[in-house]
Amino acid sequence: MSGPLVQVDEDVVPLIRQHLGVSVLVGVFLVIFAPIYALVKVAGWAHRATPFQGRHAYLQALVGTLKYEFKSRKSLNVIVYLDDLYLQDLKAIIGLFEATSCSIMFEERWLQWHYPAVRSRVVGKYEADYKIFVEHAAEEAGNNVLLAISPSLEEFEVDETDDGDTRGNKIIGKRRRVWLGEDL
Incomplete structure (x- = not known):
């Protein structure tokens, strides 16, 4: 077993001596560029693992603008589609409740499939x-x-659409809550 290893070692050393520039370049690549390449790959993986980061930043900026820039509002109507919504995005949207001196209508919508549309199933x-x-x-x-103050109005609504497939008819469920400005 030591014979082939010694022979490989004897063949490699003269090769390195003959092509010293190539071996230096390979060493530089392994020492400098390989960690950079690995870092770029890890950063790409992290970006793909959190796809909402860019959208979330824009959403936070929009919520901040709505809370602080528009002083003369009387009511704020917020409609969120809960299907495929990230927790971070919903937290940013809920930040709109910090807006002062206005009534707030908060409507949550979600999709489901049933045949026929039965309100109790949607709720x-x-x-x-x-x-x-x-x-x-x-x-x-x-x-x-949202957690502690009872809304002035709360209702569930069921809208059946024309869309459908093997799962049944597409139904849009809506939960609407309204807080009047004087209750807040």
Whole structure:
């Protein structure tokens, strides 16, 4: 077993001596460029793992503008589509509740498929899938309006669309809550 290794070693050393420039370039590449390449790959992976970061920054800027730039508003109507919404984005949207001196209408919408459209199923889907999600986002955002102050009006609405497939008819569930300015 030592014979082939010695022979390889004897062949490699003269090769390195003959092509010293090539071996120096390979060494420089391994020492300098390989860690940079690895860092770029890791950064790309991290960017793909958190696809909402750019959108989230724009959303926070928009919410900040709406909260602080428009002083003469009387009401604020917020409609969120809960399907495929990230927690960070919902937390930013809930930041709109910090806007002062206005009534707030907060409507949550979600899709589901049923045949026929039964209101109790739509409300049950919200209770099972989305209510905890919205409450968790409000809790993390430190929002006491959404969690502690009872709305002046609360209603569930069911809209059946013309779309459908093998799962049944597409239904849009809506939970709408309204807080009047004097209650806040």
